[in-house]
Ligand SMILES: NC(=O)c1ccc[n+]([C@@H]2O[C@H](COP(=O)([O-])OP(=O)(O)OC[C@H]3O[C@@H](n4cnc5c(N)ncnc54)[C@H](O)[C@@H]3O)[C@@H](O)[C@H]2O)c1
């Protein structure tokens with residue numbers, strides 16, 4: 346028996362007030378969970394209509410389950426084991442713009458619609474000049490959104506009361522500002538009227554936001570056990586940690602319309618989210634991304650195993666405390682407390698967070714999440730950080746695509762994968778060749794936004810680590826860098 350409104354007896358259909366771009370694990374375990382809580386405990390009375398940004402995704406499955414799915418929150422809370430699960434019931438329907446474009450546009454005609462929330466990964470808020478207003482659909486997320494906004498503007502004759510509150514969740518700096526800027530670029534590209542531009546500027550509110558919750562997603566390995574515990578089949582079970590934080594930068598009145606405080610949710614409305622973002626991206630995501638190639642090539646598969654391993658756990662801790670924290674400006678005590686809490690979250694015994702899932706698009710993640718620490722460390726101390734540069738070398742070794750004779754399922758931009766493949770195919774075992782590989786990768790300005798060979802000493806440092814990794818193997822090489 347599949348989860349559906351017949352199975353979930355408390356099923357309720359809420360009026361659609363939130364338009365959500367993205368049907369992925371994170372939004373369902375974070376935003377939709379919060380909305381569901383506000384509906385059930387604070388009479389928020391808001392349904393979420395979900396748009397699948399890409400042609401393929403989970404929308405069909407979601408519709409088949411009447412928008413319902415089960416969320417498991419597993420971890421340690423206040424020192425005690427905490428495991429709870431609930432059915433999330435705020436999603437009213439899912440729309441695939443590639444097959445139901447008219448249905449998509451007509452969402453704009455609903456006068457009650459008030460919020461637009463999104464998480465389309467770090468690649469999603471992008472301008473694509475090939476997108477046209479007449480496309481059905483536009484390829485990019487902001488292209489699709491601009492078309493919908495224009496339809497709303499026209500439907501309500503430019504009524505500013507019918508504007509939206511945007512709360513994007515993409516892990517990029519100033520996500521709301523970036524989204525607005527991209528919409529304005531489409532208005533220019535499509536030569537839309539001044540009045541529409543004015544409506545965007547004056548009738549709509551773009552917040553910036555930062556999200557934090559570890560969501561490994563669908564518990565593939567335990568699903569049979571879970572389904573039998575639940576007594577129904579659920580193809581969209583999501584597993585996450587209990588911890589959650591949403592920092593929203595925007596006008597204070599947004600809080601009155603989005604009553605997270607009424608149900609005690611950890612949502613902070615602030616004037617400037619920058620320090621929160623820097624702290625989280627550099628420490629938590631930076632630790633994840635810098636740990637992955639080292640730990641994986643060491644023979645470890647999950648985050649918990651990595652932080653509990655004597656060597657890799659120490660490597661990770663030392664990287665955070667000795668090489669990341671010294672590059673940040675918040676009070677030391679606050680940074681250390683945050684870092685210790687992150688390490689505890691990584692140790693969550695109930696969550697199996699695969700290093701390979703974090704490794705997706707590691708090159709661009711390294712650029713945004715780790716490279717700034719390397720550069721700032723050098724700026725402040727006039728020397729390069731040993732462990733972070735080691736991690737960069739490990740990343741280059743990881744993209745060789747092989748661990749103990751087994752293929753690594755690399756997932757990154759096709760161009761990057763092709764470059765690595767040809768570089769490693771020419772590898773003849775010589776140190777000179779490793780230097781060429783390091784130099785070529787560091788020169789990739791499309792990824793790093795600069796030629797990293799220009800950073801004093803970096804090419805030599807990375808090459809030296811890479812030689813050690815290739816010649817001694819990760820186990821000995823990592824020990825070497827820690828001594
Ligand atoms: N999973 C976590 O622990 C977690 C925590 C905080 C933030 N995040 C962020 O959330 C994002 C999504 O994570 P997830 O776990 O939900 O992944 P997911 O694979 O379950 O969902 C990805 C979503 O992004 C959309 N998408 C992917 N590429 C896109 C593109 N180029 N344009 C438009 N839409 C695109 C997909 O359609 C899908 O809706 C990640 O980028 C991550 O940075 C994840």
Ligand SMILES: O=P(O)(O)OC[C@@H](O)[C@@H](O)[C@H](O)[C@H](O)CO
Pocket residue numbers: 516556557558559560629630633634702703705
């Ligand atoms: O989700 P990604 O792939 O962008 O990054 C992997 C993890 O670092 C990330 O999901 C963290 O667990 C998350 O950002 C915690 O809030």
